[in-house]
Amino acid sequence: QVELVESGGGAVQPGGSLTLACAASGRISNIYCMAWFRQAPGKEREFVARIAWRNGITYYADSVKGRFLISRNVTSNTAHLQMNMLRPEDTAVYYCALSPKVDSNYMSPAAYEYWGQGSQVTVSS
Numbered sequence: 441q442v443e444l445v446e447s448g449g450g451a452v453q454p455g456g457s458l459t460l461a462c463a464a465s466g467r468i469s470n471i472y473c474m475a476w477f478r479q480a481p482g483k484e485r486e487f488v489a490r491i492a493w494r495n496g497i498t499y500y501a502d503s504v505k506g507r508f509l510i511s512r513n514v515t516s517n518t519a520h521l522q523m524n525m526l527r528p529e530d531t532a533v534y535y536c537a538l539s540p541k542v543d544s545n546y547m548s549p550a551a552y553e554y555w556g557q558g559s560q561v562t563v564s565s
Contacts (some may be wrong), residue, residue: 442466442554444536450540457524462536462556464517474519477554478532512527526563533558
């Protein structure tokens with residue numbers, strides 16, 4: 441069993457920054473990629489960012505490109521999401537996810553086998 445534990449999140453004013461962390465532990469045989477998704481009230485879970493574990497190649501949703509940065513630490517099996525220039529529309533519960541195998545449909549939640557517990561991010565003045 442693989443466990444993902446998230447930390448970080450909280451409340452911030454528009455234009456501020458927050459960093460989320462996601463630590464993977466347990467029976468980790470392989471990590472192909474890790475990703476972050478978010479879900480606002482009444483909306484579907486949406487893709488935010490993804491990082492390939494072997495080579496660190498990243499992908500971002502257009503809505504966060506240039507403001508968010510995803511990174512990984514392969515030694516500690518940890519992924520981070522640095523969020524800058526936050527906007528009220530970034531308010532959501534953020535989830536980290538892990539896929540142990542190749543899946544070209546990386547923007548879909550269905551491509552990920554393991555999920556973190558979720559972290560609330562609130563951007564408000």
